[in-house]
Amino acid sequence: MYDTAIYIGRFQPVHSGHVALLQRALASAAQVIVVVGSAWQARSPKNPFTWQEREAMLRAALPAADSARLQVLPVRDYYNEAVWVKAVRAGVAGLVPQGARIGLVGHFKDATSGYLRAFPGWELMHMERQGDIDATAVRDAYFGAAPGQAAQALAPLAAQLPAGTRAALERFARTPAYPALQEEWHMLRAYRESWSAAPYPPVFVTVDAVLRCQDHVLLIRRAHAPGKGQLAVPGGFIEPRETVWQSCLRELAEETHCDLTEEALRAALQEVAVFDHPDRSQRGRTLTHAHYFDLGQATGLPAVRADDDALEASWLPVGALREREEEFFEDHFHMLDHFLGLTPRP
CATH class of the missing domain: 3.90.79.10 (Nucleoside Triphosphate Pyrophosphohydrolase)
Incomplete structure (x- = not known):
């Protein structure tokens, strides 16, 4: 057992794979700190939800007793890994007693998971990927939906979305921000497709x-x-x-x-x-x-x-x-x- 388990993610939005890793963290320590990245970003197709909205999704996926053991630490992206790592460490240090045994739960899905190696002193609790879904697939289905069809577009993924996430997405689809983000999603998709035939991705x-x-x-x-x-x-x-x-x-x-x-x-x-x-x-x-x-x-x-x-x-x-x-x-x-x-x- 660890004194504190750390789980780092963006949770845009929360899905079943996130919940499985969160449950591993809760089973491994009395205290769990979830570092919610991309905090204080303007809404975009990649970062559609505020850190407070993502915290609500995380808590909605847990029993009340587990939610009470959870602390959420919002962290800016900084677009500088060294600065970001210092910010995460400083935030965690303010929430745990000195000398606490800390475990870091996660899995290496691709090049974006390299940050897991950036915290020497925190023991990595490696966990294989849970399920075959990721947040990008959820966002693509959600923002690619026809007008008024957000719930239907998410139906094939419903089994891998907690009830609280589905409810949050359905509420958000009724706000003015949703069609604006759909417009951006379609524009970005067309933009990337315009150079998809290039022999190398352009810089x-x-x-x-x-x-x-x-x-x-x-x-x-x-x-x-x-x-x-x-x-x-x-x-x-x-x-x-x-x-x-x-x-x-x-x-x-x-x-x-x-x-x-x-x-x-x-x-x-x-x-x-x-x-x-x-x-x-x-x-x-x-x-x-x-x-x-x-x-x-x-x-x-x-x-x-x-x-x-x-x-x-x-x-x-x-x-x-x-x-x-x-x-x-x-x-x-x-x-x-x-x-x-x-x-x-x-």
């Missing part, structure tokens, strides 16, 4: 502009899927005959009409960082070159006007960004966090 190159002035940062609200309506930094795909610098200037001008000269932007450039986590974009493998500019305390915020792929363009106070974390597209909040230090480092 996309993009640019982003993080522009700071008077402790405000310039943001857009996206006009189109994916991420329609979500906050983002100005940016886009590099053109074939451009450098990343030229693309950055062009995207900034096209989306915000910010009238700063190239000379002024070059003088304000503080850093260029590459964000290349394999899971940072649902469109496919996408590497972005983010340019961080700081105009300091220049008199007046430069005038901006939304255009091109931007629904809105506006200056937001840096101090207000963290409370709006769940509004950001893909990893753009974490991009801002890298440059601006929005969250405490674990």
Whole structure:
């Protein structure tokens, strides 16, 4: 027996395989901590449910006595495994007594399971995959359903979905968020199919502009899927005959009409960082070159006007960004966090 068993997952949504691993954890320790990943992400076809909604699904799948032994620890993705591992360790350390014997329950399903090796000192309780379902198949059936047919689309999978999960999915299908996510799911599916015949999966190159002035940062609200309506930094795909610098200037001008000269932007450039986590974009493998500019305390915020792929363009106070974390597209909040230090480092 262990003092504490840890189970890490995204649970988007909870299915029978998750429940089997959770029951193994509950049978192995008096206390169980479930680390719920992808916390505080904006809704997307990959991350449709908040961490609180996923916690409710997990608890609904358990008897009350087992639910009482369960603690849920939400953790951001960070898009940086070293930082993420520190965050998980720090969160767990705050919930268990020093010197506790800790077991980590899980199974190696594919390359995404490598994190299980990142916690030396926690004994791995390996468990073979339970059943033949995964959350991706559930999401594909759910978001690919015809209008008003969500329950019917999930019927072939019903035996592997706890009753609480089925009820939560049926409720969610009646909210405005569901058809919006269906639209995104269809767009992303068509996008990936457009290059499916390529001899190798393509790697996309993009640019982003993080522009700071008077402790405000310039943001857009996206006009189109994916991420329609979500906050983002100005940016886009590099053109074939451009450098990343030229693309950055062009995207900034096209989306915000910010009238700063190239000379002024070059003088304000503080850093260029590459964000290349394999899971940072649902469109496919996408590497972005983010340019961080700081105009300091220049008199007046430069005038901006939304255009091109931007629904809105506006200056937001840096101090207000963290409370709006769940509004950001893909990893753009974490991009801002890298440059601006929005969250405490674990």
